[in-house]
Each structure stands twice: as structure tokens, then as C-alpha cells.
Amino acid sequence: MSLALEAGCEARPVLRERGQREVFCGLTGIVWMHRKIRDAFFLVVGSRTCAHLLQSAAGVMIFAEPRFATAILEERDLAGLADAQEELDRTVARLLERRPDIRLLFLVGSCPSEVIKLDLAKAAQRLDARFPGVRVLNYSGSGIETTFTQGEDACLAALVPELPPGDAAQLLIVGALAEVVEDQWRRLFAAMGVRDLAFLPARRAGEMPAIGAGTRFLLAQPFLAETARLLESRGARHVPALFPLGAEGSTDFLRAGAQAMGVGEARFRAATALAEARAKAALEGARARLEGRRVFFFPDSQLEVPMARFLARECGMEPVEIGTPYLHRAHLARELPLLPASALLSEGQDVERQLDRCLSARPDLVVCGLGLANPLERQGITTKWSIELVFTPVQGHDQAADLAGLYARPFARRERLRV
Amino acid sequence: MQLTLWTYEGPPHVGAMRIATGMEGLHYVLHAPQGDTYADLLFTMIERRDRRPPVTYTTFQARDLGGDTAELFKRALRDAAERFRPEAVIVGASCTAELIQDDPGGLAESSGLDIPVVPLELPSYSKKENWGAAETFYQLLRRFAAKGEARPATCNILGPTALGFRHRDDVTEITRLLGRLGVTVNLVAPMGARPADLARIGDAAFNVVLYPEIAGQAAAFLQRRLGQPFTRSIPIGVGGTRDFIAEVAALAGVDPAPLLAEEGSRLPWYSRSVDSTYLTGKRVFVFGDATHAVAAARVAREEMGFEVVGLGSYSREQAREVREAAKALGLEALITDDYLAVEQAIAEAQPELVLGTQMERHTAKRLGIPCAVISAPVHVQDFPARYSPQMGFEGANVLFDTWVHPLMMGLEEHLIGMFREDSEFTDTAPSHLGHAAPVPRAAEPATPPAPASLALSWSAEAEAELKKIPFFVRGKARRNTESFARERGLSTITVETLYDAKAHFSR
Numbered sequence: 001m002s003l004a005l006e007a008g009c010e011a012r013p014v015l016r017e018r019g020q021r022e023v024f025c026g027l028t029g030i031v032w033m034h035r036k037i038r039d040a041f042f043l044v045v046g047s048r049t050c051a052h053l054l055q056s057a058a059g060v061m062i063f064a065e066p067r068f069a070t071a072i073l074e075e076r077d078l079a080g081l082a083d084a085q086e087e088l089d090r091t092v093a094r095l096l097e098r099r100p101d102i103r104l105l106f107l108v109g110s111c112p113s114e115v116i117k118l119d120l121a122k123a124a125q126r127l128d129a130r131f132p133g134v135r136v137l138n139y140s141g142s143g144i145e146t147t148f149t150q151g152e153d154a155c156l157a158a159l160v161p162e163l164p165p166g167d168a169a170q171l172l173i174v175g176a177l178a179e180v181v182e183d184q185w186r187r188l189f190a191a192m193g194v195r196d197l198a199f200l201p202a203r204r205a206g207e208m209p210a211i212g213a214g215t216r217f218l219l220a221q222p223f224l225a226e227t228a229r230l231l232e233s234r235g236a237r238h239v240p241a242l243f244p245l246g247a248e249g250s251t252d253f254l255r256a257g258a259q260a261m262g263v264g265e266a267r268f269r270a271a272t273a274l275a276e277a278r279a280k281a282a283l284e285g286a287r288a289r290l291e292g293r294r295v296f297f298f299p300d301s302q303l304e305v306p307m308a309r310f311l312a313r314e315c316g317m318e319p320v321e322i323g324t325p326y327l328h329r330a331h332l333a334r335e336l337p338l339l340p341a342s343a344l345l346s347e348g349q350d351v352e353r354q355l356d357r358c359l360s361a362r363p364d365l366v367v368c369g370l371g372l373a374n375p376l377e378r379q380g381i382t383t384k385w386s387i388e389l390v391f392t393p394v395q396g397h398d399q400a401a402d403l404a405g406l407y408a409r410p411f412a413r414r415e416r417l418r419v
Numbered sequence: 420m421q422l423t424l425w426t427y428e429g430p431p432h433v434g435a436m437r438i439a440t441g442m443e444g445l446h447y448v449l450h451a452p453q454g455d456t457y458a459d460l461l462f463t464m465i466e467r468r469d470r471r472p473p474v475t476y477t478t479f480q481a482r483d484l485g486g487d488t489a490e491l492f493k494r495a496l497r498d499a500a501e502r503f504r505p506e507a508v509i510v511g512a513s514c515t516a517e518l519i520q521d522d523p524g525g526l527a528e529s530s531g532l533d534i535p536v537v538p539l540e541l542p543s544y545s546k547k548e549n550w551g552a553a554e555t556f557y558q559l560l561r562r563f564a565a566k567g568e569a570r571p572a573t574c575n576i577l578g579p580t581a582l583g584f585r586h587r588d589d590v591t592e593i594t595r596l597l598g599r600l601g602v603t604v605n606l607v608a609p610m611g612a613r614p615a616d617l618a619r620i621g622d623a624a625f626n627v628v629l630y631p632e633i634a635g636q637a638a639a640f641l642q643r644r645l646g647q648p649f650t651r652s653i654p655i656g657v658g659g660t661r662d663f664i665a666e667v668a669a670l671a672g673v674d675p676a677p678l679l680a681e682e683g684s685r686l687p688w689y690s691r692s693v694d695s696t697y698l699t700g701k702r703v704f705v706f707g708d709a710t711h712a713v714a715a716a717r718v719a720r721e722e723m724g725f726e727v728v729g730l731g732s733y734s735r736e737q738a739r740e741v742r743e744a745a746k747a748l749g750l751e752a753l754i755t756d757d758y759l760a761v762e763q764a765i766a767e768a769q770p771e772l773v774l775g776t777q778m779e780r781h782t783a784k785r786l787g788i789p790c791a792v793i794s795a796p797v798h799v800q801d802f803p804a805r806y807s808p809q810m811g812f813e814g815a816n817v818l819f820d821t822w823v824h825p826l827m828m829g830l831e832e833h834l835i836g837m838f839r840e841d842s843e844f845t846d847t848a849p850s851h852l853g854h855a856a857p858v859p860r861a862a863e864p865a866t867p868p869a870p871a872s873l874a875l876s877w878s879a880e881a882e883a884e885l886k887k888i889p890f891f892v893r894g895k896a897r898r899n900t901e902s903f904a905r906e907r908g909l910s911t912i913t914v915e916t917l918y919d920a921k922a923h924f925s926r
Contacts, residue, residue, distance in 0.1 A: 023456070025452070025454025045420075048426060049433075049543070052429040055425050056429075056465075070426075074544050111452045115518045144483075282921070285925055371464075375463060375469060401925040
């Protein structure tokens with residue numbers, strides 16, 4: 001609705017828009033977070049809409065017994081808030097009885113719980129005292145406060161005050177990653193002689209890393225603003241780097257980590273040269289398919305800026321518009337100067353205006369959410385579902401070609417079909 | 420507070436979306452926070468619609484709450500009316516907007532739009548999707564339905580919506596059936612109707628209600644307002660379809676005898692065919708929306724020769740009908756929207772077949788029981804490319820096939836029963852290609868000299884790495900890596916070899 005061109009700190013104009021947003025709320029992060037931390041459970045305190053979102057968003061009904069659920073607010077819960085707290089206690093008791101394996105329980109706030117000001121922090125404290133052996137924390141995944149991947153940020157931010165103190169030197173990699181990626185990086189850093197490597201979140205509640213003045217942290221994801229702020233407030237220091245997408249991003253990311261841990265360039269190159277060469281070679285195939293094609297990003301996961309950088313610099317694509325729900329300039333400081341000057345950077349969304357721009361630009365590929373993909377395909381525009389970029393291991397050298405492959409596949413499919 | 424993992428129905432505004440998306444020329448302006456747009460993907464992905472649902476979301480955020488969310492709504496309404504030029508608009512609130520009490524109806528009225536605006540009150544904290552759909556359809560008819568020239572032997576078909584379980588094909592099948600009976604269809608609604616079309620709903624003599632969950636309230640209203648009677652029988656199964664034909668014929672004043680004399684469906688003969696003997700007395704558990712569950716129970720018992728050992732529904736609004744049907748079968752109906760309660764009832768009843776929703780399909784998979792899906796909530800698989808109605812005679816054919824296919828055929832079942840230990844009958848049959856993992860050689864990077872035979876071995880680390888690859892492509896990754904290693908004369912596959920091969924093949 002409102003339209004304003006603003007100069008960013010890179011002197012690059014940013015189109016800022018307000019209007020209908022075709023994005024998920026932060027609750028959606030539960031879909032991967034509940035798999036990442038194996039003994040954690042996510043209890044959304046919300047409405048039927050929240051429950052419906054979670055089961056619809058990612059087709060997650062494949063799981064027999066997911067580690068998330070919704071406590072659906074009903075009319076009588078709205079009538080008296082004191083009762084809602086009691087009801088919540090009863091609900092949590094029932095849940096923990098059924099799932100004795102839970103060690104970490106997140107009470108996740110939603111739009112309705114925020115609007116009625118249901119105090120989940122207080123509830124978490126009370127329940128934490130009541131159930132020894134289960135740590136109870138809370139955060140908000142509400143759509144009025146968070147967009148899609150910001151739910152992960154809020155969840156990790158809730159964990160930061162819980163981390164034990166420890167001033168030993170270590171490198172901390174922050175952001176939920178596929179296990180295969182973590183394992184690759186462990187090997188690479190081990191080859192550089194870096195043993196004190198930790199990940200946040202850890203795979204289990206009891207294995208979360210200690211942090212303190214000796215901690216240097218790398219952000220593996222571009223959407224972790226609040227988590228980073230809280231880590232810094234506990235003395236940890238952020239190591240600026242490109243995000244680990246593509247060969248260039250992965251090398252820069254690992255190098256920044258290596259330098260922070262005092263690893264010399266020669267040793268760094270010795271450990272990573274092979275992986276980098278392999279990634280570059282593997283990218284050739286997809287590059288042939290993607291080179292010269294124009295790509296348009298609708299805002300979704302905040303991964304858009306590093307993705308566009310990767311596609312432009314390593315796959316030869318031309319970003320037309322790079323839409324992102326939120327542009328964190330400090331964390332993207334290394335990324336933004338690498339974007340081609342011709343690309344329009346937009347923040348926020350008015351989906352109707354953006355669709356107008358998209359249709360008039362006629363890009364070769366549109367990266368967008370599931371609500372827009374089929375309607376655009378029907379208009380002859382090739383699309384890539386953005387959600388797949390969040391649910392697939394794409395970080396690191398050995399996934400660079402996979403990442404390019406995700407963008408190349410829609411073209412490959414079109415070429416193949418004769419119907 | 421209700422603890423739930425999965426839910427059979429969405430919130431009521433999703434019901435309203437199903438009406439708006441099913442119709443043409445109608446737009447829905449929904450006061451809702453960021454994130455509620457997820458509902459679009461139900462239509463564009465599950466139903467594979469090629470257009471966005473005609474819904475505008477106001478997308479308010481926390482920072483708007485202190486300010487003027489009402490103004491945000493008015494602007495969204497104005498913009499939507501201008502951009503989409505609908506014939507009419509429905510306005511309402513999702514669960515969160517309901518709490519902030521902006522009164523979209525009142526705001527819309529004062530907005531001075533030159534098109535009809537129908538306000539919806541859909542209480543999110545007590546009602547659900549089907550109720551929301553029914554209420555929306557009812558409110559639209561209250562606004563637009565008008566008395567007409569009721570022509571004899573003419574009816575309306577009421578109930579089909581977007582995202583309905585086989586609604587698309589049911590409408591085709593029933594329209595054909597009515598045509599053969601000599602009954603003209605005046606209007607199908609909501610699916611395919613425009614707001615203006617609703618004004619000529621009175622041109623029909625009576626209404627055919629396919630889905631009472633959605634059109635029951637509307638049909639009762641039309642009977643009161645326009646004096647149109649409506650059908651009660653549901654044309655699911657051969658018996659249901661025959662009852663429906665008789666009821667329609669009576670309302671239309673036509674002769675049902677010629678159509679009833681035809682052998683409409685293959686189901687009766689297939690069921691009598693001797694190879695179906697093994698179906699006799701199979702214990703089935705039925706759960707779904709009220710209409711489909713009750714109809715399925717009848718087909719199961721009367722037309723398939725099954726024994727119904729459980730019957731239930733999540734449709735609280737239609738609980739009475741389900742209870743009556745269950746009672747007639749000597750059962751107590753299970754009325755619940757807690758899928759864990761359904762799972763428990765299934766486990767206790769120990770059926771041989773479950774006829775349920777996608778939820779019961781998962782439960783049945785866990786319990787190792789065959790299952791066929793008979794009702795919403797829908798899944799992408801419930802929108803098959805082929806013609807696949809549930810209703811009418813062709814629908815009966817579809818039911819026969821879909822319910823029998825998950826079952827083992829008679830002889831197959833016997834063989835498995837007799838030779839349970841046969842390796843082919845277990846799902847974790849060991850592969851003859853399997854070999855023991857090599858002994859890990861910790862801190863011994865030196866590769867032993869390659870033997871002439873080039874026997875390949877995987878290091879423990881590489882083997883572990885391979886396991887991280889999804890099982891369905893793991894075989895291919897293993898083969899590729901081994902051929903890559905052979906070509907290069909390697910004898911041990913390390914993690915590096917694995918990724919070298921991966922990079923090689925992705926070129």
C-alpha cells in the first residue's frame with residue numbers, strides 16, 4: 001500500500017512496502033525445529049487456525065507422532081485469563097504424562113495468545129518448577145510479530161539465556177542446519193585443528209553449548225537477529241561472514257571462522273581447497289542451465305539476499321527483484337555489496353503490487369511461496385517453491401550443486417515435458 | 420483448551436474461503452494477521468487451483484494494534500474492490516481479528532462501496548470449517564435469493580465448494596443422473612455460481628442437497644423463504660442412489676421406473692461374483708464427516724457384505740444422524756474431533772479395514788490395517804486426475820474399487836498366512852547384496868596397496884556418511900560411488916571419495 005524508496009546504508013535503494021503479505025508466520029519454524037532438537041516439544045498456545053497452519057504448511061502429517069501440538073483456545077478460555085493459565089497447566093500435565101521422553105518444552109505464543117496477553121513467560125516459569133526434569137521455556141511465533149524463519153530466531157533466542165556460562169575459546173555456529181552439513185564442517189574444522197566447535201541448537205536439550213567471552217560465533221542463517229543480539233549480550237562475539245551458500249559463500253564463511261580461531265591461511269586452504277574445487281566443478285552443470293536467466297524473488301525466508309548473491313555470482317543468473325520480508329543490514333553487510341546493481345531490493349510486501357511488477361518483468365524464474373506458485377505457472381511463468389530452500393540441506397561446499405540443482409530443476413522439467 | 424495434534428476441520432473462515440473460492444465474481448476481505456495467508460496454499464497446492472483464492476487479507480502486525488487496524492481494513496476493502504472488481508464482497512475476521520473487535524461488517528457498510536457487501540460473523544473459538552462454510556452460504560442466500568418462476572422438474576444442486584472431497588466429480592455425475600431422469604438443473608451453488616446467479620435460485624421447483632454439512636442450513640432457509648422442498652437422501656452407494664432417484668422423481672413429478680430398471684452400477688454384480696466371497700464379514704471401522712460416514716456404513720454393510728464394527732464422525736452439528744445410524748447397526752457412535760480418541764477406538768475394534776479420512780489413513784498405517792479414504796479433510800491425493808465421483812452409480816463403482824484394493828486378495832491372503840516367514844513377506848527383507856561393514860581403522864590414513872581383484876571396501880566413516888542420504892536414493896549413490904572408485908583404481912571408499920563421486924556425477 002505505502003510505497004517508499006529509501007537509501008540503504010550501501011546507498012542501494014530499497015523499496016519498502018506494506019500490504020498483504022503472502023508469507024508464513026513464525027509458528028512454521030516448528031516444522032523443522034521439532035526435528036532438530038530431538039527431545040524438545042513445541043506446544044503452540046493458539047487457535048484452530050494455528051493447528052491448521054501447522055498441519056497444512058509443510059504436509060507434515062507424515063509423522064506418526066510429531067513433537068508439537070496446539071493447545072486450542074476456546075471461548076471459555078477467553079472469558080477469564082486466570083482460568084486460561086489453569087487450563088494450560090492441565091493441558092501440559094496431560095501432554096507430559098503422554099510423552100515422558102520430553103526434556104525441553106517450548107510454550108509457543110501465537111497471534112491470539114499475544115492479543116489476549118496470555119502471559120506465557122509466567123506460565124513457563126510456573127510449569128518449569130512444577131515438572132522437574134523438564135525445562136519449560138517460551139517464545140512467540142505469532143504472525144503479528146514474526147515472519148516464517150523468525151520463529152527459529154525467537155526459539156533460539158529463548159535458549160540463549162539457558163546456555164551455561166563458559167569462557168573457553170570456541171567457535172559457535174548458530175542456526176538449525178542439516179546434520180550432514182554439521183558433520184562436514186566438523187571434519188573441515190578438525191582438519192584445520194579447530195576442535196572447539198559447537199552448534200546452536202545442539203541435537204539434544206542436554207547438549208547445548210556453554211558460552212562466554214571466549215565464544216566467537218558465525219551465523220549460518222541470515223534471520224537470527226535476536227539470537228545474535230542475546231549472544232553478544234553474554235559476551236560472545238559475532239564473526240562477520242558471507243552466508244554459507246555456494247562455493248564462494250561457504251569458503252568465506254569457513255575462512256572467517258578459521259581466522260577467528262587463529263588458523264593461518266595456508267592451513268585453511270589445505271583443509272578446504274579440495275571441497276571448494278569440488279563445489280566449483282559440480283556447479284558447472286547447473287550453471288549451464290541457469291546462466292543468463294532472470295530470477296525474481298518474492299519475500300519468504302530472509303534467505304533471499306544470499307541466495308540471489310549465489311545465483312548471480314556463481315550461476316550467472318540475473319536477479320530482477322530480490323524481495324525479503326526483513327532486511328537485516330548489519331548481518332547482510334558482506335552480502336549486499338555483492339549483489340548486482342541492476343537488481344531491485346524490496347523489503348516487506350504488498351503482494352498485489354509485487355505480482356504486477358513480476359508479471360510485467362516476465363522473469364524466467366520466480367522464487368515464491370506455495371500460494372503463488374501454481375497461479376504463476378498457469379500464466380506461463382516457471383517457479384521454484386521457496387519453502388524447499390529451507391527444508392533441504394543447501395549450506396556448505398558439498399551442497400552447492402544441490403542448491404543450484406533446486407533452481408535448475410524447474411527448467412529441466414519444462415524442457416522434458418511434451419504435454 | 421483443547422490439546423490437539425491434527426485437526427479434522429480448519430477454522431470457520433476457511434469454510435468461508437471454500438465458498439468464495441468455489442464461486443465466481445465474489446471476493447472475501449478478511450481481517451487477519453500476517454501468516455493467515457497460509458490458507459491460500461490449501462487451494463493452490465492441495466486442489467491444484469491455477470488461480471489464487473479471491474481473498475484479500477489485511478495483514479495487521481503487532482505495531483498496528485495500538486494504531487488504527489480499522490483504517491487498515493477499510494483501505495484493504497477499497498483496494499480489493501478496485502483491483503478485482505467483484506460483483507459482491509463478503510467481509511469478516513479470522514480468529515485474531517475477532518479478538519480486536521473492529522467489526523468488519525460495520526466498517527464495510529460505512530465504506531460506501533457500490534457493490535453488495537455481506538458481513539460474516541464466524542466465531543472462531545467455538546465453530547469450525549464446515550459450520551463456517553454453511554453459514555457463509557446461508558448469508559449469501561439470505562442476501563441474494565429471490566422468488567422466481569419455479570419451473571416444474573427443475574432443481575438446484577446445493578453444497579459443492581472449493582476443496583470439497585470429490586465435489587467436482589459428484590456434481591458431474593449427479594447432473595447426468597438428473598438429466599437421465601428428465602430433471603433440469605437450474606443452478607449449481609456455491610461451486611461455479613456468481614452472486615447474481617443466486618438471485619435466480621427461485622426458478623427451480625426444489626433443491627438437491629449433496630452435502631448437508633454445507634448446504635443443509637441454506638436448504639432449510641430456502642424452504643422457508645421460497646417454499647422449495649429439498650432432498651434428504653444422499654446418492655452414495657447403489658441403495659443410496661436408488662433412494663435418491665425415487666425421492667427426486669417424487670419431487671419433480673417424473674417417473675423413476677425406467678432409470679431404476681437399468682443396471683446402473685457394476686457394484687451389485689461384482690459383489691455377488693464368487694471372488695468377492697472373501698469380503699464377507701470383514702470387520703470395518705468407519706469415520707468421517709457425518710454424510711460420508713453414514714453413507715459408507717450402509718454401503719459397507721448392505722453392498723459389500725462387511726461387518727461394521729465402529730462408526731463415528733467429527734461433525735458435531737450432524738451428530739444426531741450418526742447416532743441413529745450407529746444405533747441401527749447395534750453400535751454406539753463415536754462423536755469426536757480428537758483423532759487420538761479415534762485411533763484408540765480403531766485399535767480396540769481391531770478392524771480389518773478402515774474407511775476414514777487422511778487422519779485415519781495414518782492411524783491405520785501405524786496399526787498395519789488397510790484403509791480407504793471416504794471423506795474430508797482432503798489431501799492432494801483426494802483430487803485425482805481421473806474422473807472419480809463418490810456419488811451416483813459411477814460413484815458406487817469407485818467405492819467398490821477403492822475399498823477392495825487395499826485389501827489382500829483371497830488367495831494372496833492365504834499364502835501370507837501360511838508362509839509368514841518367507842523373506843518376501845517381510846518389509847525388511849535382507850538384501851543378498853548386503854555385506855559387512857569394514858573394520859574401522861582409526862588414525863590410519865595410509866591406503867593399503869590395491870589388490871589385483873580391486874575389491875572395494877567402504878570405510879566406516881564413509882559408510883556412516885552414506886546412511887545420511889535418504890534411503891530411496893542411497894542405492895544409486897552407493898553404485899555411483901563404487902563405479903567412480905573403480906574407474907580410478909581406488910580400493911577404499913572414504914568420505915572424500917563419496918563426495919568426489921557426488922561432485923563428478925552432478926556435473
